Amino acid sequence: MTAAEPPPFDPADPLGLDDLLAPEDLAVRDTVRAWAARRVLPGIAEWYERGELPEVRELARELGALGALGMTLRGYGCAGASAVQYGLACLELEAADSALRSLVSVQGSLAMHAIHRYGSEAQRERWLPAMAAGELIGCFALTEPDHGSDPSGMRTRAERDGSDWLLTGRKAWITNGSLAGVAVVWARTDDGVRGFLVPAGLPGFTATEIRHKASLRASVTSELAFDRVRLPADAVLPEARGLRAPLGCLSHARYGITWGAMGAARTCFQTALDYAGTREQFGRPIAGFQLTQAKLVDLAVALHQGLLLAHHLGRRMDAGRLRPEQISFGKLNNVREALRICREARTVLGANGVSLEYPVMRHMANLESVLTYEGTAEMHQLVLGKALTGLDAFRG
Numbered sequence: 001m002t003a004a005e006p007p008p009f010d011p012a013d014p015l016g017l018d019d020l021l022a023p024e025d026l027a028v029r030d031t032v033r034a035w036a037a038r039r040v041l042p043g044i045a046e047w048y049e050r051g052e053l054p055e056v057r058e059l060a061r062e063l064g065a066l067g068a069l070g071m072t073l074r075g076y077g078c079a080g081a082s083a084v085q086y087g088l089a090c091l092e093l094e095a096a097d098s099a100l101r102s103l104v105s106v107q108g109s110l111a112m113h114a115i116h117r118y119g120s121e122a123q124r125e126r127w128l129p130a131m132a133a134g135e136l137i138g139c140f141a142l143t144e145p146d147h148g149s150d151p152s153g154m155r156t157r158a159e160r161d162g163s164d165w166l167l168t169g170r171k172a173w174i175t176n177g178s179l180a181g182v183a184v185v186w187a188r189t190d191d192g193v194r195g196f197l198v199p200a201g202l203p204g205f206t207a208t209e210i211r212h213k214a215s216l217r218a219s220v221t222s223e224l225a226f227d228r229v230r231l232p233a234d235a236v237l238p239e240a241r242g243l244r245a246p247l248g249c250l251s252h253a254r255y256g257i258t259w260g261a262m263g264a265a266r267t268c269f270q271t272a273l274d275y276a277g278t279r280e281q282f283g284r285p286i287a288g289f290q291l292t293q294a295k296l297v298d299l300a301v302a303l304h305q306g307l308l309l310a311h312h313l314g315r316r317m318d319a320g321r322l323r324p325e326q327i328s329f330g331k332l333n334n335v336r337e338a339l340r341i342c343r344e345a346r347t348v349l350g351a352n353g354v355s356l357e358y359p360v361m362r363h364m365a366n367l368e369s370v371l372t373y374e375g376t377a378e379m380h381q382l383v384l385g386k387a388l389t390g391l392d393a394f395r396g
Helices: 023-039 044-050 056-066 083-096 098-118 121-132 244-278 290-318 324-354 360-372 377-389
Strands: 138-141 157-161 164-175 182-189 192-199 205-209 221-231 236-241
Touching (some): 083 244, 098 164, 098 182, 138 221, 164 182, 192 244, 244 290
Antiparallel strands (some): 164 221
């Protein structure tokens, strides 16, 4: 019996990972890829250089029309997509720029997920349909100027005043903060950490955009301040008690990063591969030199290992078997490897690699932020260290 001939080798998919995807998965991926190519890629280098994201509200509405906001949530206008499909969307968005994936991640995996999981039915009905459509942008306010990796030290506080709450404190490095129509704010109370829905425009609530960033320049990042902001009793998320609630939201965002980082890495690898085939030195393309080929092979291996890991975690999430420690595994590995891929790809481009005419330096700089947010590499190492040894080293 003669074995069937394998398909031709595809440099863009050397392991044949597309075989892991169902037709509907491929349709989601291709739709988001085409949208990003049409709406983001033509202008992103200039937007990054200027430090802005023009037409961000229109882009949000378009992402809502694609079903990319609150993508895995069900009801309230959300798509109810699989975790793998959401991951593929994150992959394609971050292949364009981390700012787009961050916008979608914060909107869906953090702000919308918090309302969907911990909110009342009235809160879900009030906020989620407009957020799913991109008509209303949300933000997730956990990090503070002095408390990032250790949110248990937060100083933002909400105190009872009759049936109302008075919210006081500051939050920093909040993606979408200056755009948001509603902020999901985590604060200390006499009953522990609680989540509050804070509409923009309330007296005492100010959002100031953070400027002079060298990373995520096309993303809106803000500092939020609350000076005795009065909130009604129904502003609190009734099912959110303790830090377990915001950390559960962060797990969903970290999962999306596991895919998204590989999107940035893929763009840098493909740029290096294309450049090496056309750039000539010593009378021939540099792709013909052994050292350049060794670099390209190592980049391809690291990239597709990361994609395999992301696929595996997505299947586990869809099966309800994904643990937070496994998400830490994915976030730690894939962001760290994506940075290495981008840095090595830059060397293939030589001096041209630092020019914004090519996307490599932009992705490198963006990933420096991705490495830090939603848990630094050190925090994820300690999460895994505790899981492996049974010993808690966070305060050692």
